[in-house]
Amino acid sequence: MYTLTGVTKLYQKGRHTVRAVNGLDLTIEDGEWLAVQGRTGHGKSTLLNLLGGLDRPTEGTVELDGTDLGAQAETQLTRLRAQLIGFVFQTFNLIPTLSAAENVETALIPLGISGAGRRARIAAALNAVGLADRAGHLPSELSGGQQQRVAIARALVKEPKVLLADEPTGNLDTDTRDDIIALLEQLWRERGLTLVLVTHDTSIARRAQHIGIMNEGRLTIHQGTAPGQPIG
Amino acid sequence: MFFVTYLRRELRRRMRQAIVIALGLALGVGLVVTVAAASAGVKKAQSGVLSALYGVGTEVTVTGPAPSPPKPDSTSKNSQNSSNQNNFGIEPGPNGEPEICTSNGKCTSAAGKTIDQLTAPYSGISASKVAEAGRLPAVTTAAGGITLTDNTTTFGRSGNSLPQPSSFTVDGVDTSKPSLGPLSSASLTSGHSFTAADADAGVAVVDSGYATSKNLKAGSVLTIDQAKFTVIGVVRQPQASSPPDVYVPLARAQALSLYAGSLNGEVNTIYVTAASAADIPAVQHEIARLLPHATVTSEASLASEVTGSVTSAAKLANDLGKWLAVLVLIAAFAVASLLTMAAVARRVAEFGTLKAIGWRTRRIVAQVLGESVAMGILGAAAGVGLGFAGAAIISAVAPTLSATVPAPSGAFSMVAGQAVGPGPAGGVPHSPGAGSSHVVAVPLHPSVTVAAIVLAAILAVAGGLLAGSLGSWRIARLRPADALSRVA
Numbered sequence: 197m198y199t200l201t202g203v204t205k206l207y208q209k210g211r212h213t214v215r216a217v218n219g220l221d222l223t224i225e226d227g228e229w230l231a232v233q234g235r236t237g238h239g240k241s242t243l244l245n246l247l248g249g250l251d252r253p254t255e256g257t258v259e260l261d262g263t264d265l266g267a268q269a270e271t272q273l274t275r276l277r278a279q280l281i282g283f284v285f286q287t288f289n290l291i292p293t294l295s296a297a298e299n300v301e302t303a304l305i306p307l308g309i310s311g312a313g314r315r316a317r318i319a320a321a322l323n324a325v326g327l328a329d330r331a332g333h334l335p336s337e338l339s340g341g342q343q344q345r346v347a348i349a350r351a352l353v354k355e356p357k358v359l360l361a362d363e364p365t366g367n368l369d370t371d372t373r374d375d376i377i378a379l380l381e382q383l384w385r386e387r388g389l390t391l392v393l394v395t396h397d398t399s400i401a402r403r404a405q406h407i408g409i410m411n412e413g414r415l416t417i418h419q420g421t422a423p424g425q426p427i428g
Numbered sequence: 429m430f431f432v433t434y435l436r437r438e439l440r441r442r443m444r445q446a447i448v449i450a451l452g453l454a455l456g457v458g459l460v461v462t463v464a465a466a467s468a469g470v471k472k473a474q475s476g477v478l479s480a481l482y483g484v485g486t487e488v489t490v491t492g493p494a495p496s497p498p499k500p501d502s503t504s505k506n507s508q509n510s511s512n513q514n515n516f517g518i519e520p521g522p523n524g525e526p527e528i529c530t531s532n533g534k535c536t537s538a539a540g541k542t543i544d545q546l547t548a549p550y551s552g553i554s555a556s557k558v559a560e561a562g563r564l565p566a567v568t569t570a571a572g573g574i575t576l577t578d579n580t581t582t583f584g585r586s587g588n589s590l591p592q593p594s595s596f597t598v599d600g601v602d603t604s605k606p607s608l609g610p611l612s613s614a615s616l617t618s619g620h621s622f623t624a625a626d627a628d629a630g631v632a633v634v635d636s637g638y639a640t641s642k643n644l645k646a647g648s649v650l651t652i653d654q655a656k657f658t659v660i661g662v663v664r665q666p667q668a669s670s671p672p673d674v675y676v677p678l679a680r681a682q683a684l685s686l687y688a689g690s691l692n693g694e695v696n697t698i699y700v701t702a703a704s705a706a707d708i709p710a711v712q713h714e715i716a717r718l719l720p721h722a723t724v725t726s727e728a729s730l731a732s733e734v735t736g737s738v739t740s741a742a743k744l745a746n747d748l749g750k751w752l753a754v755l756v757l758i759a760a761f762a763v764a765s766l767l768t769m770a771a772v773a774r775r776v777a778e779f780g781t782l783k784a785i786g787w788r789t790r791r792i793v794a795q796v797l798g799e800s801v802a803m804g805i806l807g808a809a810a811g812v813g814l815g816f817a818g819a820a821i822i823s824a825v826a827p828t829l830s831a832t833v834p835a836p837s838g839a840f841s842m843v844a845g846q847a848v849g850p851g852p853a854g855g856v857p858h859s860p861g862a863g864s865s866h867v868v869a870v871p872l873h874p875s876v877t878v879a880a881i882v883l884a885a886i887l888a889v890a891g892g893l894l895a896g897s898l899g900s901w902r903i904a905r906l907r908p909a910d911a912l913s914r915v916a
Contacts, residue, residue: 235837250784251909278786285912289781293437298430305430306786350785381689 203256218413236408282351341372436718453807456760459817502541552694566707572695574600600681780911804892
């Protein structure tokens, strides 16, 4: 469970101080799906970075299951990310020289899982995203949708507690977008993930249990249309 | 395993850049290896020149002072058509024909005569001093020797024809100490060398060059100043040296030297081995105190007096070559570092992603360092290959060098023709040795040593590590949120 209390994040941009997140209080229960919307530059990605332990708040606390992420040493944060948090990015961020299976494998390296166990988990993850037959393909040999599926497999192979997705369909066409969202929803449901999804797409946001609107660093929570409803 | 897979794929992806970095390092390393090989070749050549003079194990050489002019009543022997005199001069006669004039003013025509004269370039040192030198602190062993030159001049019967001079050098060897003196650096080509039993035997070992010119072989009989010696072996000295022509037992050399100023019971050269290289200055000092009139020379001090193109080559290798190699290495390191930094900059998103999914910074750094070191190893391998090629090219195209070797302290000098010639009656013919020098050809054979290869490998890997470290430094400072925001 995430508990954010009085979280503020300031950035220095030249001479100006930008208040990306402004006094945010938020609770995200385990297994919840929160979609975050808002205009560009209003703090959506910053919020995601704070939740993922990629950044530290200037003020306030971000707690994950009672652990204050901002107070952890970098090594501890790295370990938390390795064990508990999966990331999905808009641009997929796959390593171009590694095959689909090897890209998925990168998430298991920090966990020290080796041998047959590692291979089984990679195969299961790729199977879960429907890419069992593309394990040996390089990212350049896959479509955008397939690349994002590999990225999702990479995020899920370590069996995280939280999945943070930053515009996961931003680079995809409509049909592929629907496939990816359906896949995420299915995985969220099956695995009991806490899912925080940043999107500009209202039709996607409506699928979530809760919709948060970021505006000048402040978040307003609305009720979603409930998961399982058709997109659009 | 994943480490290797990732490393291999990245190197393949950036193959062109990897080749540029590896080639840059290879060029620097190859130059270092080539310069080291050339330098080693020059040193080897210099060492060859010097070791042939004094022997492999000799670190300090002691020679007696230059001889004083002979007394008027010096021993002389004459035969019907040959003269052996230490006290004579060649002067033009009334008809312009050369005449042999003794110190008492008696001159006879030189036509048809052969003058055989044995000279010693150094005065004698009591043989007992050899033992004393051997007992000095930090001296491992000392051996006495005698250096002589046999000069022969044959005058034509017509009187006006030019005299034909020739000479050969004789080395008196302490047969009980075969590891010291010029003979120690020679290799036997036929027959056998001296044994302790040959201490007073009329036997000789000859240099292969002299043996060829005089058609000598084991079993031949050799005449030195009318004394006959049986050749028991033929030896070859290292190339680029000017070795003695004939080696005889020390006692026999002393007997011969009766005609060269009498060195009976004496030696004119002492070869000394110090306990360690660090002891050489102290040994020199002690010997100088023991023999205040003698000249004490170390191999190093003599080497510093070697001149000629070999020295220029050494200077070229040591100065220009070294700095050129250093500059190229610096350039190679800089190129490798810049390219690695550029590669890291291009891979910011990749490293940011890895950090986001839980890779520790040190694992990412290890990956980048691994790639850099792999390029360094490739550079080292290619560099060693280039080094061998460079050494081969130098060996093929380099002209034969020359070394002008001073002979202030026992070096044998081949100054044929100087022993006899027009000069003042009663004067001593020019004695090769003290103050003279000679020029020897020194073929340059660069040799790539194991040390040079190890140095090359270390340099190349260090270059890779340096480049990787700079990249790693950037990675370590990389905040994943920043890295990801630059991509998004």
